[in-house]
C-alpha cells in the first residue's frame with residue numbers, strides 16, 4: 106500500500122462517520138457519545154499507564170574509534186552480547202530481507218495483521234494444532250521483550266501489547282528494537298552482535314549471503330548454530346535466496362553470487378582493543394550503548410603492538426610495564442591510549458591504567474619551570490646559571506651523575522637536565538607559582554599536595570599522571586595553551602577550551618631547547634642509522650629508578666611514554682633516556698614517519714639581542730665577544746653584565762679600597778671576576794685559578810653590614826642526635842665572597858677557630874642549644890642555631 110491509499114481511506118472513514126455512525130450516536134444522545142469516547146480514551150490511557158511496556162533493555166556497551174570501527178565490546182549488565190544497532194547499521198538490503206521473510210505488511214499494519222491472524226486461526230481449526238505464522242515483527246518484539254508461555258491468552262496480550270508498542274514507537278524504532286533482540290543462541294542477541302561475533306564486521310558491511318544467513322538463524326537458534334551446523338545453514342540460506350529471487354527482491358547476478366558464496370562464519374572473540382580507555386569511557390557514559398572515542402584505529406593498533414613488543418624485550422631487566430598516550434596537537438584529541446603493556450596480564454597489574462596512575466615525574470617537569478622563568482624575565486636561553494654545589498636552606502641536591510658543570514647556559518641546563526640550576530630557579534620563582542600553574546594545567550594530585558610541596562618537586566617530589574604530563578607537553582606544542590585531552594571526537598567547528606599557562610614565546614623557547622640532539626638523554630648505544638624523529642623531547646627518571654619518562658612532540662603529535670613497574674619496584678637499569686626514549690622514538694617513527702620537515706615557527710614577538718656570553722646579560726664596558734640570544738620584549742630582564750667588577754687597589758694589588766678609604770693618589774682600578782660565593786667555592790674546590798680580590802684595607806673604618814659568609818653546614822634549626830660518650834664530629838663550612846681571605850668560627854659567641862673560607866672545620870658538639878657564628882675579615886657575620894640531643 107502506498108501513501109495514496111492511506112490518503113483516500115480518510116474520506117471513506119469520514120463518510121462512514123457522517124452517514125452511519127453519527128445518526129446512531131445522535132440517537133444515543135451527544136452527552137453519551139462524548140462519554141463513550143472519553144471513557145474509551147481513559148480506559149486506553151489507564152491500561153497503558155497501569156501496564157506500561159518496557160522498551161528499554163540493557164545493551165552491551167560498544168566503544169568505537171573515531172571512524173565508527175568497534176574497538177571494544179562489553180557484555181550487557183545481564184551478561185548478554187546484546188549490541189545496539191543504530192539506524193545506519195540497518196541497510197535497505199538487510200531491511201528488505203527481514204521484512205520479506207518475517208512480515209511483508211509490517212509498514213502498514215497496526216501491530217497485528219488481521220488477515221494472517223484469521224488465516225492462522227482457520228488453519229488451526231482445520232489442523233487442530235497451533236502454528237505461529239501469524240506473528241508480526243511487532244508481536245515478535247513484544248514476545249522478546251516479555252516472554253510468555255504460548256497460550257491463546259498470551260497471544261491476546263501480545264496482540265494488545267503490539268498495538269501499544271505501535272502507538273509508542275515508530276516503525277523504524279520497532280524494527281530496530283526487533284533486530285537488537287532477536288536471539289542467535291547462547292548469550293548472543295541482536296543482529297549486530299551476530300554480525301560482529303560471527304563475521305567480524307558491522308551489519309552494514311555484510312554480503313547478501315551473510316545477511317540472509319543472519320536472518321534465518323533466529324527462527325531456530327538452537328539447531329542452526331553458526332560454526333557448528335554450517336552445511337544445514339547453507340541449505341536453508343540458499344532456499345531463502347531462491348525465494349528472494351522469485352520475489353524479485355534483488356537482481357539475479359547478486360543472488361547468483363550469494364548462492365555461490367561459501368559460509369565462513371565462526372565464533373570470534375569480542376573486540377578488545379584499547380581496554381583501559383574503553384573502561385574509562387564506559388564509566389563516564391554508563392547509559393550510552395555505543396560510545397564513539399576519538400582514537401585513530403590504525404594508530405591505536407600500531408601503538409598497542411609496539412608497546413607490547415617493547416615490554417617483551419625489557420621484561421628480562423625486570424621491567425614489566427609501559428603506558429603510552431598520543432595526542433593530536435591540532436584537534437586536542439586522543440589518538441592512541443595504552444594503559445599497560447598487556448591488559449590480560451594480571452600478574453603485572455595489566456589492568457592498572459598507567460595513563461592515570463599517579464607517579465613521580467623525575468625531571469620531566471623542568472621544561473615548565475624554565476618556561477615560567479622565561480616568562481618571569483629571570484632567564485633567556487643563554488643566561489648563565491650556576492651548576493655548583495648549593496645549599497638551599499638545608500636542601501643540597503646533587504646531579505643525576507653526581508658531577509657539577511660550573512656556570513652553564515639555561516638551555517644547556519635544561520637540555521642536560523641539571524638539578525642545581527632547576528632548584529635554584531624554583532627557589533627564585535617559588536613553588537607556589539609552579540603549583541598554581543600546574544593546577545591551571547589540570548594537575549589534580551599536585552592540587553591536593555600543594556601545601557606539602559617543596560623545592561624537591563622539580564626533581565620529582567610530587568605526584569603526576571601520564572595524562573597530565575602529556576597534556577602539558579601538548580600545551581608547549583600548542584603555544585602555551587593546555588587543553589583537556591579529548592577522549593571523544595570534537596564536533597565540527599567545536600572549540601576545545603584551554604588555559605594559557607605560558608606565553609607563546611616561552612613555549613617556543615622550550616621546544617627550541619628540547620630539539621637539541623647533542624645531549625646525554627639520547628639512549629645509550631644509540632645507532633646513528635636509526636631514524637631520529639625531529640621532535641622536542643624531555644626525559645625523567647624518578648628517585649629510586651621506579652619511573653622512566655620520555656615525552657616528546659612535533660607539530661602534529663604529542664606522545665607521552667612511561668615505563669616502569671606498577672608494583673613500584675625500582676630497577677637499576679631503568680632511566681628515561683635508556684628505557685623510555687627508545688619507545689618514544691619508535692612510536693614517532695611508526696605514527697608520523699612522513700612528518701613535514703617544518704618546525705613550529707618562532708612567534709613574531711620573539712626578538713634577538715646581543716648579550717655577553719659570560720652571564721647572558723647586556724654587554725657592559727668590559728665585556729668582549731658578545732653573542733646573540735632570544736629575548737621576550739618588555740619581559741626579559743634588562744641588566745648590564747657585571748661578570749667583572751672594578752676594584753680600587755694599591756699599586757701592588759695587595760690591598761683593596763672602598764670609596765670610604767681610597768687614598769687621593771696612588772690607587773689603581775683593576776677588574777676582578779665577579780663570582781657568587783658558591784661558584785667561587787666550586788672553582789676553588791676544582792682548583793681552577795681565579796683572580797682573587799685582595800683583602801680590604803685594614804685601616805678602613807667602614808662597617809660592612811650585609812653580605813657576610815653563607816654557612817653551608819650545619820643547617821639553620823637542625824637537630825642532631827649524638828652519643829655523649831663518643832660524639833661524632835660536626836662539620837662547619839661556609840661560602841664567602843671573593844674578597845674574603847679569612848673567616849672566624851664562633852661557638853656560643855666564643856672564638857673556636859680561624860680558617861680560610863674553603864676549609865672545612867670540625868668540632869665535637871655537646872648536648873644543648875648551640876649558636877654558631879661565622880665572621881669574615883671585614884667584620885660581616887652570619888649566625889645560626891642548632892640543637893644537639895643525647896641519644
Ligand SMILES: [Zn+2]
Pocket residue numbers: 717718719720724725727728729746747748749
Ligand atoms: Zn660580561
Ligand SMILES: [Zn+2]
Pocket residue numbers: 762763764765766767801802805806807
Ligand atoms: Zn674601605
